Amino acid sequence: MLLHSPLGTAADWGSLPDDLADRGVETVVVEVTDDDRPPFASRYVARCALQVAAAAPRHPLLLVASGAAGPLVPAVAAAQRAAHRTVAGYVLVDALLPQPGTPTRAELAAAQQHLDPPVRPPEFFTEPLPMTADWPDAPCGYLRTGEDYARPAHLAALRSWPVHRTAGAPLADALAELVTELLPEGG
Secondary structure: OEEOOOOOOHHHHOOHHHHHHHOOOOOOEEOOOOOOOOOHHHHHHHHHHHHHHHHOOOOOEEEEEEEOOHHHHHHHHHHHHHOOOOEEEEEEEEEOOOOOEOOEHHHHHHHOOOOOOOOOOHHHHHOEOOOEOOOOOOOEEEEEOOOOOHHHHHHHHHOOOOEEEOOOOOHHHHHHHHHHHHOOOOO
């Protein structure tokens, strides 16, 4: 399941959904377009849940979150578990890491030394995010495609998560390599 950043669109994944489909990977690409007013995070999580339910995936989910979707992964996973869908693992792609409690995006960005462009109203960055408790409940990995997310990647490594860089490889190849390490049994 591909979760685009709330600061972007599903199109930001580029050819990744098609590349995964070409490999025979069942892929749900979430497209959230109505999280433009408070409560931003709750709208995003609810829309993800509805779209996954509509797609009715047959296999346990691998949640792949980009950018500002990273801190929302625990809430998206909780919604999936509430719907009796299994979450096999998580991959954060150039994303901020979730942390316990209800921090704001601004607090996470400050703690992880990252600044997102102010393309949303200020309250987007200052609203408390959904509670993160008992997470992670499945294997996690981090995929870094550039220099912008060095600090979150370092924090992921400190959590003993596998951290990979694309190093010019296509995103689908880098993701496949990381998933193989993360879920050696095929999830």
